[in-house]
Amino acid sequence: xxxxxxxxxxxxxxxxxTPDGRTVTYVRRRFLPQPEDLxxxxxxxxxxxxxxxxxxARQYGAPEQAWRIADANGAIRPEDLTSVPGRRLRxxxxxxxPGSLPMAMxxxxx
Numbered sequence: 795x796x797x798x799x800x801x802x803x804x805x806x807x808x809x810x811x812t813p814d815g816r817t818v819t820y821v822r823r824r825f826l827p828q829p830e831d832l833x834x835x836x837x838x839x840x841x842x843x844x845x846x847x848x849x850x851a852r853q854y855g856a857p858e859q860a861w862r863i864a865d866a867n868g869a870i871r872p873e874d875l876t877s878v879p880g881r882r883l884r885x886x887x888x889x890x891x892p893g894s895l896p897m898a899m900x901x902x903x904x
Contacts, residue, residue, distance in 0.1 A: 795821075801861040804890075829868045832886035838863075840881045846872050853885050862888055 796802045802821055810818045838849050846864065847857035854862065864872040866886035875883055 799856065799859065801865075801888075826868075827865055827889035829866055829884065829886070832866050832884075832889060833891065834866070834884050834886050836885040838883045838885055840876050840879050840883060842879045844876045844879070846876055849876070849883065862886065865889070 795807065796805075802824060805824055806822050807819050808822055810820065812818060836853070838853060840849075846860040850860040850863055851857040853859075860872065863869075863883055863885065864875065865888070866884040867875055869875050875881070
């Protein structure tokens with residue numbers, strides 16, 4: 795139902811029957827991941843006038859991926875993330891995407 799890059803991809807839908815007999819399909823609640831459970835891939839320093847969608851465009855190549863930065867930084871109000879220039883934002887992979895193993899655990903090429 796949702797594009798694979800959507801924050802709602804993979805979330806189940808359910809239905810509700812209204813008192814007048816109509817069936818309404820909706821997406822179940824999306825629970826925010828714990829930021830420490832996400833694989834960090836970098837940081838971004840907030841510049842004066844930055845917006846989360848612009849940072850997402852620079853980091854992920856797509857402004858609509860701003861939700862990934864909000865998740866990685868535990869933001870309830872995403873606009874707060876860019877309100878203070880100089881703040882360091884975590885850039886992370888979305889929940890469920892495994893990161894690479896540390897170099898010591900990766901087998902050497904033969």
